[in-house]
Each structure stands twice: as structure tokens, then as C-alpha cells.
Amino acid sequence: MEPSDDHEQEAAGARRLTSTVHEFQSARAMLASLAYRLLGSWHDTEDVLQEAFVRWSGADRANVLEPRRYLTRVVTRLAIDVLRTRQARRESYLGEWLPEPVPSDPFASVDTSDLSLAVLHLMERLSPPQRAVYVLRTAFVLPYDDIAEILGRSAEDCRQLHNRAIKALDRDGPRFEPTPAEQRRLLLDFVAAARDGDLARLESMLKESVTEWSDGGGQRRVARKPVVGREQVATFFSRIYSRKDVKVVPLELVTGPALDVRLPTFRHVLHLEFDGNQIAAVRIQANPTKLSALG
Structure with a gap:
């Protein structure tokens, strides 16, 4: 050659x-x-x-x-x-499993405005094929014929999987979220009220049916079962945040505003789910393995 x-x-x-x-x-x-x-x-x-x-x-x-x-x-x-x-x-897995918090940087060139931590959490109840069909159809708006080719299934089967996924993700009606700026303010107000031990103010921010989920992965001491109810959640957070050495850093995640909360005992990411100006759900990601993307 x-x-x-x-x-x-x-x-x-x-x-x-x-x-x-x-x-x-x-x-x-x-x-x-x-x-x-x-x-x-x-x-x-x-x-x-x-x-x-x-x-x-x-x-x-x-x-x-x-x-x-x-x-x-x-x-x-x-x-x-x-x-x-x-x-x-x-x-x-010990306790609740929550999605990992991720900064918005890796997704800068694509539209992720519809990405919700609440929906990611709820999708854990779907089977893998249901989850795939739901994402491809809802987020990427692919025709059922294209989804069928990707998954190696029939278009009708994919349509049925999508319908089942929607039913499984039923969230009891639409949620009306405040703007990102309002969410950031409410996050800080929530921590401030809890730190001050102002239970009345804290409870006024919470829906009566509010639920709190914590993910410690067995590596951090957190509530392994959901905390449900306005009074219970208010008391739970006033006990955690009642110390003066709590430090908070605002985060811009791909799923929306959150707080990086630092305590002497452990670090966690606080994410609130809103219905109007009230808090419908609270999620704490404290598993250190799942915080690696934040540095």
C-alpha cells in the first residue's frame, strides 16, 4: 500500500x-x-x-x-x-426514593419549562414502558407510530400505555403555580417562618392536605415515611430549622427554584410544590450520593 x-x-x-x-x-x-x-x-x-x-x-x-x-x-x-x-x-432502598436535583446548565439549549420534580416523583409508580411512552408522547410530542418503532410495540399498544400512565399520574386536578420569582420568595419565607418557630405563619402557607417526602437513602436520618397534614408538616420543619446556624443557598434546578439547605448535621435540597400561593407538597433530597451533581 x-x-x-x-x-x-x-x-x-x-x-x-x-x-x-x-x-x-x-x-x-x-x-x-x-x-x-x-x-x-x-x-x-x-x-x-x-x-x-x-x-x-x-x-x-x-x-x-x-x-x-x-x-x-x-x-x-x-x-x-x-x-x-x-x-x-x-x-x-431505605425510605422514600426521590429524583436527583440537577442544575439547568446541561439542558441549556432545550426547552425544559415543563419539567417538574413532582411529575418525576409520581412517574416512579409507572412501569418502564409506560414511563417511556408518557415521556415521548407528552414531552417530545412524538406520534404513536414513531413511539411504536422506538419501543418495538404496536401503535395501539403505545396509545393504551399512554392512557394508563395519565390515569396513574392523576394529580386531583390542575395545579396553579406561582412565577419562578414568587416561588423563590416563598421558599425563603417558608424557611424563615420555620426558623422563627412561627407556626401560625407556617401553617398559613401550607395546604391542609400538604405532604412532605424525605430521601436520605439510609445515609442520613430523615423521616422514612411521608409526613401528612398542615400541623404535622409545620411542626416537622419548625423543629428542623429552629436553629440559628441554618444556611440556605438559592438553586436554579432544571425542575425549578429550590434551596440548598446546610445544617451542622446534614445538607439537603428543599423543593416546594405549589397550588396557587399555598404549598401542596414538600420534598427533601438529603441522600449525599444524589447531591453530587450540585458539587
Whole structure:
């Protein structure tokens, strides 16, 4: 083989690698949004994206007409495999399982305005295929025929899975959320009222049916069962935040405003779910493993 042939092959290989990386990177934010919606875990999302890139690098491009469509199928199927494996581990998980808080930076180029921690939490009650159909149909507005091709099912089967998912996620009517700026103010007001031990003010911020969930993953001492009711939740947080050395740092997560709360005993992320100007749910992510994306 002539030296010029070697150079031509090296140049062709370099061009293919550049094209492979460019096409994947151009779709990465969308794929990250898809994987995180399916998994609620940034750690698992990164693993899925890494494996998807490996498969994309080895794909026969002659059989790939639309790179994004191919990558969407690969990421969805990998995420379903992770969800199925995770279901077995979940049985031994100590306490409530909540999604991981993730900054909005990795998703900067895609619309995530509809992403809700509350819905991610509720989606844990769905089967992996239901979750995949719900995300692809609701967040990405794909036709049932396209979803069927991605999942290897019939379009009618996907339609039924979507209907079942909607019923399982029924949240007792619409929730009317305040603006992000108002949410940030209410977060700080909530902590201030709890820190001052002002139970009357704190209870006025809470819906009567408010529920609190905590995820410590067995690594932090938190309530392992939901705390339900206005008085119970107000008392719970006034006891936690009644010390003067509580420090709070506002966070902008992909799921909306939150607070990084630092206490001498443990750190956690506080997220509030609103119905109008009242708090309908409170979620505490205290599992240190799940806070790694925040640094």
C-alpha cells in the first residue's frame, strides 16, 4: 500500500470521528433531557449517554438515515433497561426514593419549562414502558407510530400505555403555580417562618392536605415515611430549622427554584410544590450520593 493511501485512510477516519462526535454533541442536550425525564437520576443519565455514544460510534452509518431518531431510540431503550434493573434495587432502598436535583446548565439549549420534580416523583409508580411512552408522547410530542418503532410495540399498544400512565399520574386536578420569582420568595419565607418557630405563619402557607417526602437513602436520618397534614408538616420543619446556624443557598434546578439547605448535621435540597400561593407538597433530597451533581 502506498503512503498516500495510508494518509487518505487516516484522514477519512479522522473525518468520520469528527462527524461522529459532532452529531452526538449536537443532540446531547436533547438526549440528556430525554434520559433524565425517563430516569430521574443524573448519575444514570450520564451512564446511558456514555453507552449511547459507544453504540453510535460503532453504528453502520449506511443504515442510519436520521441520527437523532437513531439516538433517541438507543437512549430510550437503554433507559428502560436501567429502570427495570433499578426496580429490583428499589425494594431494598431505605425510605422514600426521590429524583436527583440537577442544575439547568446541561439542558441549556432545550426547552425544559415543563419539567417538574413532582411529575418525576409520581412517574416512579409507572412501569418502564409506560414511563417511556408518557415521556415521548407528552414531552417530545412524538406520534404513536414513531413511539411504536422506538419501543418495538404496536401503535395501539403505545396509545393504551399512554392512557394508563395519565390515569396513574392523576394529580386531583390542575395545579396553579406561582412565577419562578414568587416561588423563590416563598421558599425563603417558608424557611424563615420555620426558623422563627412561627407556626401560625407556617401553617398559613401550607395546604391542609400538604405532604412532605424525605430521601436520605439510609445515609442520613430523615423521616422514612411521608409526613401528612398542615400541623404535622409545620411542626416537622419548625423543629428542623429552629436553629440559628441554618444556611440556605438559592438553586436554579432544571425542575425549578429550590434551596440548598446546610445544617451542622446534614445538607439537603428543599423543593416546594405549589397550588396557587399555598404549598401542596414538600420534598427533601438529603441522600449525599444524589447531591453530587450540585458539587
